[in-house]
Amino acid sequence: MRTEDLPEIRHLPLFRNMLQANFDDLMRGAYAQNFPAGLELIQQGQPADFLHVVVEGSVELFSGWQDNRCTMAVVDPIGTFILAACIKDAPYLMSARTLERSRIILVPASDLRAIFRRDPEFAVSVIGELASCYRAMVRHAKNLKLRNSRERLAAYLMKQSQGRFGDESFKLNVEKRLIASYLGMTPENLSRNFKALEAHGVKIEGQTVTIFDRRALEAICPLDRLLDGADEHSTQNGVGLPFGI
Amino acid sequence: MRTEDLPEIRHLPLFRNMLQANFDDLMRGAYAQNFPAGLELIQQGQPADFLHVVVEGSVELFSGWQDNRCTMAVVDPIGTFILAACIKDAPYLMSARTLERSRIILVPASDLRAIFRRDPEFAVSVIGELASCYRAMVRHAKNLKLRNSRERLAAYLMKQSQGRFGDESFKLNVEKRLIASYLGMTPENLSRNFKALEAHGVKIEGQTVTIFDRRALEAICPLDRLLDGADEHSTQNGVGLPFGI
DNA sequence: CGAACCCTTGACAGAAATCAACTAAGGTGG
DNA sequence: CCACCTTAGTTGATTTCTGTCAAGGGTTCG
Numbered sequence: 001m002r003t004e005d006l007p008e009i010r011h012l013p014l015f016r017n018m019l020q021a022n023f024d025d026l027m028r029g030a031y032a033q034n035f036p037a038g039l040e041l042i043q044q045g046q047p048a049d050f051l052h053v054v055v056e057g058s059v060e061l062f063s064g065w066q067d068n069r070c071t072m073a074v075v076d077p078i079g080t081f082i083l084a085a086c087i088k089d090a091p092y093l094m095s096a097r098t099l100e101r102s103r104i105i106l107v108p109a110s111d112l113r114a115i116f117r118r119d120p121e122f123a124v125s126v127i128g129e130l131a132s133c134y135r136a137m138v139r140h141a142k143n144l145k146l147r148n149s150r151e152r153l154a155a156y157l158m159k160q161s162q163g164r165f166g167d168e169s170f171k172l173n174v175e176k177r178l179i180a181s182y183l184g185m186t187p188e189n190l191s192r193n194f195k196a197l198e199a200h201g202v203k204i205e206g207q208t209v210t211i212f213d214r215r216a217l218e219a220i221c222p223l224d225r226l227l228d229g230a231d232e233h234s235t236q237n238g239v240g241l242p243f244g245i
Numbered sequence: 246m247r248t249e250d251l252p253e254i255r256h257l258p259l260f261r262n263m264l265q266a267n268f269d270d271l272m273r274g275a276y277a278q279n280f281p282a283g284l285e286l287i288q289q290g291q292p293a294d295f296l297h298v299v300v301e302g303s304v305e306l307f308s309g310w311q312d313n314r315c316t317m318a319v320v321d322p323i324g325t326f327i328l329a330a331c332i333k334d335a336p337y338l339m340s341a342r343t344l345e346r347s348r349i350i351l352v353p354a355s356d357l358r359a360i361f362r363r364d365p366e367f368a369v370s371v372i373g374e375l376a377s378c379y380r381a382m383v384r385h386a387k388n389l390k391l392r393n394s395r396e397r398l399a400a401y402l403m404k405q406s407q408g409r410f411g412d413e414s415f416k417l418n419v420e421k422r423l424i425a426s427y428l429g430m431t432p433e434n435l436s437r438n439f440k441a442l443e444a445h446g447v448k449i450e451g452q453t454v455t456i457f458d459r460r461a462l463e464a465i466c467p468l469d470r471l472l473d474g475a476d477e478h479s480t481q482n483g484v485g486l487p488f489g490i
Numbered sequence: 491c492g493a494a495c496c497c498t499t500g501a502c503a504g505a506a507a508t509c510a511a512c513t514a515a516g517g518t519g520g
Numbered sequence: 521c522c523a524c525c526t527t528a529g530t531t532g533a534t535t536t537c538t539g540t541c542a543a544g545g546g547t548t549c550g
Contacts, residue, residue: 065391084376093383093471123368130375131329137382138338144389145429146310184390
């Protein structure tokens with residue numbers, strides 16, 4: 001793996017506080033790889049062999065059942081995924097595929113399990129990371145159960161617009177069909193919801209979204225700290241969402 | 246707190262492997278309390294002060310937004326809840342209320358955070374517990390996104406019927422309205438779905454459910470290891486579900 | 491006994507999925 | 521450079537699913 005990747009990985013909340021010797025051990029067994037867009041990195045149901053760290057590009061986590069599939073999250077740099085499966089030594093609950101050309105570090109799950117047992121600081125970091133992932137998934141489930149599809153879209157747009165320059169106009173960084181799946185609706189329904197929101201302070205032009213009347217949009221769906229907030233130090237935070245609220 | 250509670254708590258996966266001295270420290274700051282049915286133990290948004298351990302009775306975890314509310318999980322003995330909020334020192338994402346007369350142990354969150362930092366074995370247990378909670382919530386979200394309401398009910402009934410004596414007839418151990426909310430539908434819709442399933446191998450009489458043709462029910466909704474399974478050692482496992490599949 | 495409350499049922503309204511057709515954009519290969 | 525193909529996105533028509541409102545039966549509990 002490229003040595004220039006190491007400092008950035010070392011700086012991750014998950015690896016920041018562990019002993020250097022243990023970090024070195026962990027990285028010795030690890031290797032980096034470049035993948036083209038659209039490649040399926042892991043399939044749900046497979047045994048968890050590697051913790052994945054996204055260094056460049058982005059990865060979709062998704063699930064399938066019968067003929068249905070749905071997006072569960074998108075992981076951007078620098079983020080990790082399927083930590084929980086690695087720790088439990090259990091099958092992946094989600095599949096993963098690259099959305100673009102991506103550079104991924106693969107850390108053997110067995111090394112991971114061995115090292116957090118002997119490095120208490122690392123164990124504490126893993127605890128923090130898992131707690132964040134858990135809370136993110138609780139929010140995701142709450143969002144699905146407590147809001148209808150139009151409200152979910154409104155909240156998504158407001159959350160996306162935060163933490164960006166200008167705070168008014170921004171570009172969607174993933175396909176609309178993926179957003180639809182992430183928000184639990186069909187692409188057709190998303191399209192109609194976009195249109196419906198044009199009467200409530202939002203303008204859509206291709207990939208560009210402009211919130212020209214935030215108050216009107218908030219009237220449709222006020223953001224909520226317990227639904228739309230994000231914990232600090234989370235590395236896997238839904239569809240590329242900035243922190244805050 | 247009653248000393249007869251201690252061995253049972255000590256036997257929990259979460260506390261099983263920690264040093265006796267640390268367990269004693271943790272329990273010194275803890276206290277047990279009996280609560281009547283229907284009491285709201287914690288409210289979403291409050292700071293996380295205590296890890297809760299259900300020794301007797303049962304507790305509903307639920308969330309609200311605007312005028313909506315939904316059940317997220319039910320915790321039975323011996324189970325813990327809101328571990329993640331305690332660890333992150335963050336506000337609760339869910340509220341909790343007793344469903345019946347319950348005995349709960351309250352463990353100060355600050356003690357918890359201090360002790361997993363100095364007891365690596367305990368940290369490892371916390372990691373395992375959080376990973377299980379995370380995976381349970383992933384399953385919950387997948388269930389909501391990949392199945393319709395009738396399929397969710399069918400899967401719920403099959404899962405409930407497992408691990409019980411006879412494997413054919415059993416009693417629902419919570420109110421139907423709560424099951425409805427847990428499964429993401431209205432009570433009216435649940436009622437209609439029950440009726441609809443009577444043509445597919447299920448008989449409902451009050452609280453008693455009989456699956457007289459499991460194959461017919463599986464045709465409606467086959468169980469799936471990645472959706473309906475449960476990790477071992479999880480303490481908080483949805484609406485009082487037995488493990489397995 | 492009355493007052494809640496849960497559950498059910500029916501009628502209806504609204505939300506969302508499906509099916510089909512069409513447009514637009516992007517990439518490929520001649 | 522253009523014709524072609526593929527795919528994402530949109531739109532309309534329709535069906536299906538789900539929620540809402542209202543009423544009634546049954547049970548529990550004070």
